[in-house]
Amino acid sequence: MAEQEEDFSALPLPDRFAHKNWKVRKEAYEAAAKEFDSAQSEADPVVRQFILDPGLWKAAVADSNVAAQQEALGSLISFLNIAGPQGCTRTRNLTIVPIVEKGLAATRPVAKQKALEALLLYIELDKADPVIEELLPLLAHKQPKIIAATLAALREIYHAYGCKTVEPKPTLKALPKIYGHADKNVRAEGQNLTVELYRWLREAMKPLFWNDLKPVQQTDLEKLFEKVKDEPAPKQERLLRSQQAIKEAAPVAEAEEDDDGVIAYDDEAEIDLEPEYVAVDVLAKMPKDLFERLASSKWKDRKEALDDLHTAINHPKIADGQYSDLLAALAKCMKDANIAVVTVAAGCIEIIANGLKKSFAKYRGTVMGPMMERLKEKKQSVTDAIGAALDAVFAATNGYGDCLEEMLEFLKHKNPQVKLESTRFLIRTLCTTRDPPAPPELKLMVDGATKLLTESAAPQREAGAEVLGTLWKIMGDRVMNPHLEPLDEIRKTKIKEYQEKAEVKAKYKPKPAAPPPKAAPPAQKRVAGGKKPAAAAKKASAPVRAPSPFDDDPPPLAARPSTRPAQPKLAKPGTGLRPPGGLRKPQAVPGPYSQAAQASPVRRLVSPTEDAAPIPQPKLSSLGPGRGLAGRPLGKPAPQRAESPPPDSPPYRGSGLSHLSSAERAELDELRVEVERLRRENEHIRQEKGKISSQIHELTNQNAQLIEDHTRDVLSIKAKETQLVRARSDEEEARQQVAHQQREIDRLKRELSRQVRASSPAPMDVIEHIYNDEGRNNNSNSNNNNNGGFTSSYTQQSQSRTARSSRSYVTSPTDSIVGGGGGGGDRGNNNGYGPPSYAPPAHQASSPRRGLQGPDGEISRAITTGSVGVGSAQGGAQSGQVGGGPESWKRAAEVTQNLKARIEMMKAKQGLSRPH
Structure with missing residues (x-):
């Protein structure tokens, strides 16, 4: 037997993966996991072997033996961690379906956890779309437990990566079929997945699938939504490898890290949940006699014309065209004496604004003013219709830059009703916009809302406080505190209440300050020991100085003073040539403490920031002997720096740390290593916390389900007991009636006999x-x-x-x-x-x-x-x-x-x- 085991271990891993004995396969999976964990990169021969032959993993993760299959899943996780994106892309189309059918549907919790981790790794290494494409067809599987396991996996995927990373549209479109399934476990998992998607998308997800559900299903989901509606916005707990690279390169580029280390994306505009519609040319479908009917003196004719227009343009997406005349006619309808005409006209404007999207911005000035003027109507149905149309118009514009002045003018309107409804319109725009107002726009809004706080009517004061509270929620304390400082404490308390209750989508982020211009390097000073710190100004920022006759390469013409005549080119030192006009006398280069330096004409042309910098010494070492004074410099040579860092040391080149000693640099390196270790520990703790949070969420859902089932059973028992008591009461009453009737019959018989x-x-x-x-x-x-x-x-x-x-x-x-x-x-x-x-x-x-x-x-x-x-x-x-x-x-x-x-x-x- 021992020889047989040695023979098995001597076989190559691919042969052991395909062995008919499950124990041999199990040992092969364990050995492969150890090999993958000890490999250095994906170029390792063992790893490369499995990358080139991905079919080995298809049979491994679908192993018929549950113990061996569990080890195969662990080996696959180790392989994916070392193989990287290449191993992911070559194996996922072969392994995802077996992972779900054999792993997620397994009876062992450890196998389920490993199967889920493998799916999450496939997403982390590349992207989520291919994995979702493999999972969605499994929702039509003939076995209900496979469907339930797939839904549970989708819920965990969205919980870990969020709807910004994982596209939610395909999953939302598949939900109605799940709610029509006969198995209750499938429907329960479908509800859990829907609640998880609602945590990320809120009401924006309903247009994709809500109308396909039955009313009772909608009611049940609304009850589940109420439980998570007050929860804070979820945050992505797990990052893709590409996101991790971006975070390491620029951690504050697009995401902000909170205290728990979880990445929170503020920009929700990237989650596109709008169904894809085909643009419709509604101009061709409009009634031909529309404008003649709108000019009729009978209000019924005008309303019927608007009803026909509403039917013709009622499409989710409208093709761009020339709508100036139509919108001018609708704006004129805002002044109509009949409120039914006004209501239908506002509905038509809302449809056109929603259909044209940003193309509607050029028509905003035509309809916005008349609609806000008609807000004086006291009937709520009319103001609601106009308010919905105004919201659609604002959504189609380019933010407050187009319409803020007009909105603030109506905050000063003489009609209290117009003033109040305009303020509410401003509040709605603040809650729905994704772009915070600019500082000048903020100042105008704050001034207008502060004036409303002094109004005599309580609703207007409340509306003004709500505007300030919403702005406070968007802009933050640092920006709003100067504006709120002049207010009294009572008003601040009221504004604080609205700030806590406000639900906004925008969040103000101050732009990072521009880096200050690089200043000239400080003057070099001598340090103890006669050593000078290495500080040399860059050529781009170095001041212009006069050329020296001993310079090898004179400065360019642009760097020379224009008032000084050009110097003749002198012979280079050491060449033995003399300049014309006599013997060349080298000019003494004074040191920093030389008296000759004060009288040197060159010295006077040097920038004051270079007073402490030594002038480079001329190269006179090539002069031959016997030159006398001309062969040696008159100034004292500058001492050589003993501890200057090598020019090729990357950590300290240009970092401002060149003045540190070797001990300080070593200590700095140790601190960096310690920081890196702490970061890794923090990352591990965050992952553990995410897993625990996921378990707590799952247990909370299970507890809520058990409580609901218990409550339903108790109510059912009480109902049965009530029915039993009523039946006993009816039985007793019937017996009494029968006895009474029997006595009456006996009496009648006796009376008849007499x-x-x-x-x-x-x-x-x-x-x-x-x-x-x-x-x-x-x-x-x-x-x-x-x-x-x-x-x-x-x-x-x-x-x-x-x-x-x-x-x-x-x-x-x-x-x-x-x-x-x-x-x-x-x-x-x-x-x-x-x-x-x-x-x-x-x-x-x-x-x-x-x-x-x-x-x-x-x-x-x-x-x-x-x-x-x-x-x-x-x-x-x-x-x-x-x-x-x-x-x-x-x-x-x-x-x-x-x-x-x-x-x-x-x-x-x-x-x-x-x-x-």
Whole structure:
């Protein structure tokens, strides 16, 4: 086994990267990371090998073994740190997708962190656009966890580099599809990414995707935006290598470093979020008769013309053209007596200003004055429309240089409403402009706002204080303190409140002062030990002096005094030639302490700043011996400097540090090394702080999500409990109603039984009377006796079963009566008990429901007969006579019908239903 391991380690790294054993691959990744960390540059053979073969990294970062893949990601990070931009550009198109699919979606937190660091390194080494182009297609992946991991990576990228470095447009356009995804984790990560983008872009990002969202999604996002709306503006926490180079070369060129060492860019204009629109030629779409309709005497015609114009020009980008006549007509509409016409005209001006952008500046003077004059309108909708149009006009101009004087004139307007709305317009421009006012413009604004502080109306005083507070926020304390010094403390306190609440986009930066002109070098003085400091004036700044006959190269003609005649060219020293006119006598060059120096004519022509500088000695060393006095100088030679720095020492050449000793220079070098070390430590601390801040932000979001989920669950439980209590209350109420109705039904049944018993006397006498009456009419004693016996026995049977059949009688009186009547007729026909003229229908005689079959049918007929008899008896008693024969049966039938109707009425009144 040991020999096998030695064989694996002896293999080249590319072969071990592609080995089938995951342990061998894992060891290869670890060994490669060590090699990369110890490499000196990207030209190292190991690094160069992987640069030339980038396909090795594609398989490494997508390793099937999670432990080996984690080490592969660490090795890739080490490789990118040493390989630089070349290694980045050659590998990123092969590794980014596997990093997301295998690294960011891994289950190990360490692997996730390394995968994210690799993506951030790819951006840091070059630029962000290629990385974003590789990540965005993964948002359409079929696995939701890959989409969620990609969204989390995008959020970290924007959090680290900001929207100024990473283009936000492509990501914003892809957000609506994310909110339509079925997986809740994908939607949650989409919300986190949207909130991070909102921290950088605020409301400016909404036009790119907001209208594609559903209202409920917009509502949820607005709630999330409220949580971060009051946070300070985010700052870029991580720099590209190009930005790092710029910072090292000129740290204050475009960025300012705060106390935490984070780079904060003040200029937000470079973040272009405006969608790309095609310019439309609206002049061709305008109504042909527009100006004639605008001149109509009817306001409805004028408004309809403006409505048609509004529809024709309503485009986000308008092609440049000749709009002078149109804007002059719209400016005239500002004086219209109808406020509807004024409102629509202001909307048209706003559209044209937004569509033309900076091309609208030449029309500003045509419309701005009439619009500000119409601010006297008291209806808020009109002033809002004019204010929006004024804001669009100001955005299309070149700052305050074009319109400040006109704005300040309206701050002095005699109409208080115009004065107040003009001040609010000035406040809005201060909050939205990106260019701070120049010092002369600032002075005019401060004077106008200070006069407003003395107004009698409170809103105007508040507006003036807000102007000063906004200017204070833009310009800073140093610039504004002299202007605020004359104000009392109460007004300063109010202005300070507005300064704290103001939200501005501009920030004043004083221009760096021009470097002072280089002064002449100071006079050289002797130091202890007889040594002179090395200080020689540059030729460009050296004063003009008279040429010396011993100069090798005389000064140019431009440097010679014009009043002095040209000197003849003398022979160079050491050549043995004499000048014409006799023996050449070298002129003594006096030293700084020589008396001859005071009487030298050359000395008088030298600048006073050169009094202490020694004149260069003539080169007389080439004179041969025997020259006598002409062969040696008369002045004392200047001593040589022993410790002058070498001319090729770059740290001190021309830096003003040439007078330092060797010990001081060594100490200075040590301090520089210490400063560099502290800078590196500070950079490391800043990175750690950024990571901790990112973790805190993530944990805060998770905590807020958990709190929201808990609150939602608690509210759901309380809602369920409330529903349960209501259901129990409804159940109890229903039970009480059922019990009440049941008692009422029992009472009605008892009442009905009593009424039926009270209205139904014993049928014996009536039946006997009827039968006796019939017997007397027929003169049949035998039949009378038989009838009497039958009636008596029948009545006994009826009385014996009355109690048992009372409930049937009560609940179904109609059937019993009808059936009884029929039965009685049938008995009368067969046995002589009823009138022979009555016969029941066939269907009644054969129906078992009518009670005509069996003994029960006999009882029903008996009861019915008794009832009829009772009715007949009562009718006879009321009339005072008893009829016989058919008349008695007629009266009985009428009573029966009356009784049936009465029973039906009682049933209807009590709500009883007829049983089936």
